[in-house]
Amino acid sequence: MNKQPIGLLDSGVGGLTVVKEAMRQLPHEQLIFIGDQARLPYGPRPVAQVQQFTWELTQFLLQKHIKMLVFACNTATAEALQVIKPKLDIPVIGVILPGSRAAIKATKTGRIGVIGTEGTIKSGAYARTIQRKNKHIKVVSVAAPKFVPLVESNEYESTVAKKVVAETLRPFKKHQVDTLVMGCTHYPLLRPIIQNVMGDNVTLIDSGAETVSEVSTLLDYFEIANDDQNYHPKHEFYTTGSGQMFDEIANDWLELTDIHAQEVDLKKALQLT
């Protein structure tokens, strides 16, 4: 039994889809989330800078005495996880391995599609991870640069969204994948449209949801889950950007009304340690 919180970080609000899934699967665990809106997006930044920013978010969360750390961000996972993980005494996990594993488990034809931001697709992290585990699997990767803006502008149910999704996913027509990894934590918001375009026979993999399963596995394995059924955790949300904007998006997306993010000046917060 361990009531310490679980820390989650993201470059923005996309990681809240992981938070939502964690609230559902792990209702007794307190969550502390920080989004680095002030310096979003991470995708086009140099690797060293992504590592530095992620390290700062990590330090901030460590001050909150977290028992586990989740990189709820594909870019941070691809570029900073392997550098930061060995430095910490607590378990640290990212979103790419859980998503890859779930896709390998789901596919029957051995043909997996991956969609992600341009940065994630260019890094080749999903294809590399999947094929390292099974080289016979064919991975078709397609960048979906227009998806995040659609979601961030709250247009993820619009007819524009339907058109953009259909156009973006067209390359998959000829490859006949039976499994599609949503390799960005923003994409689950577009899930109904993506499923409609891909067809019911294609299994959609929500990397964020799979990551929460992995969190659950490690909590149990290390015996640090909070099993107090009467504990109603009060989650904490932080942003380096505008708290008001964060709250609007977060409450709308997560169908919650009580998220009030605190604005954080990272430099100041980290000097206080």
Next chain:
Amino acid sequence: MNKQPIGLLDSGVGGLTVVKEAMRQLPHEQLIFIGDQARLPYGPRPVAQVQQFTWELTQFLLQKHIKMLVFACNTATAEALQVIKPKLDIPVIGVILPGSRAAIKATKTGRIGVIGTEGTIKSGAYARTIQRKNKHIKVVSVAAPKFVPLVESNEYESTVAKKVVAETLRPFKKHQVDTLVMGCTHYPLLRPIIQNVMGDNVTLIDSGAETVSEVSTLLDYFEIANDDQNYHPKHEFYTTGSGQMFDEIANDWLELTDIHAQEVDLKKALQLT
């Protein structure tokens, strides 16, 4: 990169459904399986004896320099995992937590059914594990003592099987579960019949398959997966009972032709260390 094998133990051949799933999800990993046919079934035995037998199987597998140990048996998991895990330097996992976690993830109505041997159902391990994680979930547990004999006598596709399964699962009619945990490693052989009786809207959870996902998670987490794509592992199978009988069942069930189990005298094998 680590080419050491993964060890799996069971009271009998049921754990081979876990082996089959491991071969599929983790094609580069060498597996070493031991079934304790000579002392089957474990279910009705005193706890101390199950712990002793499981410890002997564990010792046998440790001689093979395994890098991880899987209790592919519900009884061993329920009664011996917590005692043996702290004694070993390698990761050890069972089947109950992965199955419980998957069920919690899958249910939408919060009503989960569990079927298992009389021993497993009597131990209450699944209901306890699920409700420790989320006390609002209703768990309906039903013992299915006739399923293992059906499978072991190779009748798992017969009309008798259909009748027995329909009768056994009748109590679920009035409880309207949307998820059913197959809490015995033998049951996936009856999956088509069980699905047919429960209806397409009920999600069946294969604890063994979920356990392999957890194996995969821990291999990655501890960085001990074998990522050599050109490695074609030669699996090893051992039984304390009749090798010939083991081979017949194993090759039939797993749709393989090349399983040749070696007969093991545990007492002799363990004195040699």
